[in-house]
Amino acid sequence: MMTVEPNPKYPIVKVGVLGASGYTGAELVRLLASHGNAEIMLMTAEKNAGADFGSVFPQYAFGTFAKKLPKLIKIDEITPAQYEELDVLFCCLPHALTQEIVMKLPLDKVKVVDLSADFRLADVKTYATWYGHEHLCPDLQKEAVYGLTELMREQVGKARLVANPGCYPTAAQLPLIPLLKSGLILADDIIIDAKSGATGAGRAAKVGALYCEVTEGIHAYGVASHRHAPEIEQGLTGAAKKDIVVNFTPHLMPMSRGILESIYVKLAPGKSVADLRECLEKQYEDEPFVHVLPSGVAPQTRHVRGSNHVVMGIFEDRVPDRAIIISVIDNVVKGASGQALQNMNVMMGLPETMGLELAPVFP
Template sequence: MIKVGIVGSTGYTGAELVRLLTRHPHVELVGLTSRSYVGEHYWRVYPHLKNYTDLQCEELDLPRLVDRADVLFTALPHGHSMDVAREVLSRGKKLVDLGADFRFRDQAVYESWYRVPHTAAELLPRAVYGLPEINREALRGADLVANPGCYPTASILGLAPLLAKGLIDPGEIVIDAKSGVSGAGRGFSLKTHFAETNENFQAYNVGVHRHTPEIEEQLGRLAGRDLTVAFTPHLVPMVRGILATIYTRPAVLPDRDELYELYADYYREEPFVRVLPPGMLPQTKAVAGTNHCDLAVVPDPRTGRVIVLSAIDNLMKGASGQAVQNLNLIFGLDETTGLVFPGLYP
């Protein structure tokens, strides 16, 4: 059994990790840390997990937790995983970080967008960006994985076939994305207060969202050149889900069937990417609770654009589900282990 500890287990991504890992046939949970619920049984914090784990939340004692675990997941705010990573790797163990601390090759990019010093910059070249659909081989056996952000996951999967084939202008990409409120985490804020969010729809962090450089770095790798995207996120009154509508400009506009075949062929062997046939469009409810990404690609002859639509569950393929997929790859398991189930509908 793979012994797993979770640092920061009582946020939404931590809870989703616990939900998945308690059902994983090759995992034993050995430690769940929390600053707010030390000594509480985990199921008292999240009652839906009663009878699935009897672990109590514990204060972080990193050396002791590393001794017990083969791999740690960190589900922490940015800036808090650096010291954890250094300790874990120095002890010969593995780390999957669900935060942003190891997603960038360039320390200066991280520091300019996240406004904190990177205190473990020597580990950045060692980190593998954890999007299996573009980085699978590098993830096998990796000891430090930077789990992607939710918006980048939806955006990169939506654009990868077009950029990899060189069919669109890399300088003409517009990403308009909508997310449910769980993406903001479990902490209390006016923005996610029920009375502020219900029956409301708002853009936020226009032009300055911290996922922008992450999207640009990974798309630039696919395109073989630096690029800049226009990215605007929106908050919608639902709990789970991201829907990204992506506008691109091709040199020559393919027809509907050509685009479908391009995407279907590119993702043919991918267990969690579903390319919808012409006439069907992604919807967040169809992926809720699953590790799937649903894609559709539509030509717009009137404007000469190709429009891509990408839907994921921000807590699953956008966070914890993808982290478990990465765990499977790290330890040489079938990457779908513990992740094959349909979502809830309606």
């Protein structure tokens, strides 16, 4: 939370954050605080406009970095000149509203990383089905790049509009896409049992997210109806080159940060768990953020907490021809703001890991 010295080899990137009063907004600020080469020029929060960011997130009520943060304003208060001064704009707004705002932005001047779901589904009909209204800017959708960085690096590098992936889809697609592309697993029998921390529910006041309703228990929600299912299926379908429907069952559990997905797959005929391991190890061997654990070791969410890392374990099942893949991320970092920053780095030609070198916080 101090001013980190910029690396003189790289330019200073001027960024804005729309919708800074949610957990993803706060996390962007945390990561940008240790970036060094990013300067936060504007931050919006409709309800808290006029306030200091530190009054909304008290961890920013002190410290040298915090003192330099701009006051929160309303989106309507942003002038065209302010937009044009920016290099990158992070959108952390609700869906639908996001399309309304983004369609009016000067994308030739400012690049956008959108953390909402509004530009993630390439098929606007699928979007309409799952989000309950027509897509407002289908043309813009066409140019949006799905920002699963490790698998879309090149496209992200050229994009003006990046749709930052959902948290669950990030943890699911990173292991599954390479396996499907390589034909190592069957496409029609994928079960994703996901466990998420409560930041996934956002910072809105809801009874279901109260401490007393979340602590010391677990439950499934959105069974067979969660909006991240079509997002996952879109990625897997692209990889398998055939239509895929997955079982995706998310659970809410008492932790603030973290997603663990236990993924149950069937091996393609003649394939083994060793083949799966080899495929994923090869795919990610040079990646700074994606790691495959040795045989027999199970990943834990707490070991990636606060970091942008993705850790996977691969297990042979006792059931013949089945394998278990376990994938963990911090949903607020790699599942949201960290991947957004990673995408920004790629878009701006900065080192991809800048501001994301933080070690996991355990215990």
